[in-house]
Amino acid sequence: MHPIVRMIDANANRACEAARVLEDLARFVLGAGEVAAGLKSLRHDLRRAIGSALGGAGIDPVMLAAWRDPEGDPGTGLSHEGEVRRAGTPAIASAAAGRLGEALRAIEESLKTIDSGRAGEVEKLRYASYALSRRVELALGTGRASQWRVCVLLTESLCTHHSWEEVARLAIEGGADCVQLREKSMESGELVERARALVGIARPAGVSVIVNDRPDIALLAGADGVHVGQNDLCVRDVRRIAGSGLLVGVSTAHLEQARRAVAEGADYIGCGPMFASATKVKPVLSGPSFVGEVVGDAVCGRVSHLAISGITPENIGELVGAGCRGVAVSGVVCGAEEPAGVCRALRAALEGAERG
Template identity: 45%
Template sequence: MSLEVSPAVERAGSVARGRAERAGSPTVRLSDWLLGVLEEDEGRPFELLVRLGFDVRALQRQLEVSPPIPAPSTDAIYTAAKGHSIRLRGEPSLTTDLVMLAVMMVNDSFRAALERYGIRVGVVEHALRSDMMAAPDTIEQPPAEFVAAEPVDQSDAARILDANLNRARESLRVLDDYARFSLNDAALTEELKRLRHRLADATELLPPSLLLQSRNTLGDVGTTISTAGEFQRATPRQVAAVNFKRLQESLRSLEEFGKLDDARFAREVEQIRYAAYTLERAVLTGSAGRERLAAARLYVLLTGSQCVNTMDWTIAEAAAGGASVFQLREKQLPDRELIALAHQVRKWTHKANALFIVNDRPDIARLVGADGVHLGQDDLSPHDARRILGPDPLIGVSSHSLAQVRQAILDSADYLGVGPTFPSTTKGFDQLAGLEFVQAAFAATTLPAFALGGIRPENIAEVVAAGGNRVAVSAVVAEAEEPQVVARQLFGALSDVSSG
């Protein structure tokens, strides 16, 4: 096609095709396309839907399980998006928000499904039209008298771009090495690799000969200026933190000076900078979670009605058997009773030298001084929970698919619950993720992850064989006459697994 396609649109198409391939679908589905354009939290489609008040996370979950509706060809989608661009903006540019609109409107059944999911396509279309109508107000008006523009020294701007592209690429390589070799985390390494590719794609919008010809390393006065702090690093995590800041500063300079050469380049660099902020939070928060949970292997979820003995005795016994994290999971108690019980559990876990997590309720966790909160897919987002808890408490997230694992990592979860592995007597599940998912999740990330769902001494060897080095259990300990014995059996099966 002669139509100009942005790097972000190309990535969305690549994600859509990849999703179809992994699902074994012979054709790309409309849900694949929409998930592709919503892949990046900092992308224009995602931000537009959030601005309109739509629940994008809920939409993504619905799309994961929605009935498959085949998409038309890529050319057909691009042509439809081009038509929307001409109709709404008066020019044939092709951006991800227009591709999103084309996907939403190309099939009546798909549009109706989106309406059922709470996405009003007409509202999206109106917002894109309104953005276009508001655009002229943002354009600076020329002065009353003609003033000749200052000539732009292209070589100076190119020299700045070249230097900052080098800085950004170098920082990304350092961060890639940290994620790959220090954290040994496949998911974060893949995210940083994706960011490097985005920068490379954006760089193709600039004339390469101009950048090389403008380079003057010997004449750069900055090469002889340094500070003592530049050569002082205490830990690999500090190296990563410093390089995230270096990356973001370089991207900001690229964005500003890039406007002199190509507005498309500047816009894409802006989106890369936003993505870098998200990854910084994920990498550095995850590093802290890894440190705090490094020795944790056995995690016990407790409900008062489930314990055959008193809860304080159950905690003490399970901790003696190797449990080091306890979660209070009370769904039915009124808030006043829940707070009173949580205060008690805080005392009991302190005495047992164990971490205390509250299920679902960051407000309760903060009130009683718990060590953190655990969230399900339908609970508050990690971002909102963090606003309640503050920077230090742990946030865990239940994950039932690799897409949810990836999202939890980007949302800066400190640890993951992975499953359900086996049928559970404590909680019913519509579908078991199974051992295959446990294996894939533990291979995807070294963020602390606890396999959960129906795990008992009789089947824990299967979890270990699948790569699970941490487990979360409930009834098998709470209903045991001797919780310490059961905990010791579970912990013993995990103790020989190399730490992750």
């Protein structure tokens, strides 16, 4: 059997295996039926193109099968450390995407010696694979997001009883496991220094730091992530700036926005507004039922969420009843005489519901 034919056969198996891994990630992890269907079609189209090219060249498929020799193939013993372990689903997708593209290119080049027309078909499949792989990789996000219980949005102007630094320390003492820097009007130079200072307070306590709106500031400060609204940078543009270096959260007000954010690769979603708030007035409330929709949704339910707006120890029970697992709060903590006590009460309500 000609070595070129054996190259095509081996890479066809490799490409289909990689496509199947991506297809299953899209199907079972992401719930992305359209992407899964696209990858399934790619596998079948590839087999059809190769079968037509080899059949046209008079290659007997039974003879080809007989020439397969995994026991004697020196390539089966070649591996490196990166192939032995995967850090999570994003790493699985990245490895499969790379393997798929490489195998399709090898098939394309090899087919040029047999059937240039079919080689052109494989070239189109290769470009299609890049688009489908990208959708899977982006949708999986970083895979590092935790389900925070209490995230405190820090704005200095709301800190009426303590300095912003002391509010941060007291919130962390009370059980806040995430703090988000939200200073809309602060100049960039001051903002990056503020973010660095907040990281210095939170990181030793194992508390995550998120920066509002600004992936550049988050990266410079060594923060854990960035949070964007519907009118800010989209998730893909944040990834172009930060890659997997930052968690990305997205504000959403209804299920369609939440699903879109998750499909684009948000690591967590903000859900709201839940209740009326003096901090940020919204004409329409999403309400606690929105949290219930997110938690029960096959797509959105797999990522972390934070309910936001007007949440207090007095009304958090409504959110708990809807299945809420985490909240983002601002004025109720920043403006409190005892920020630690407010955070303890919020966290106790969430954890009490889980234990119950």
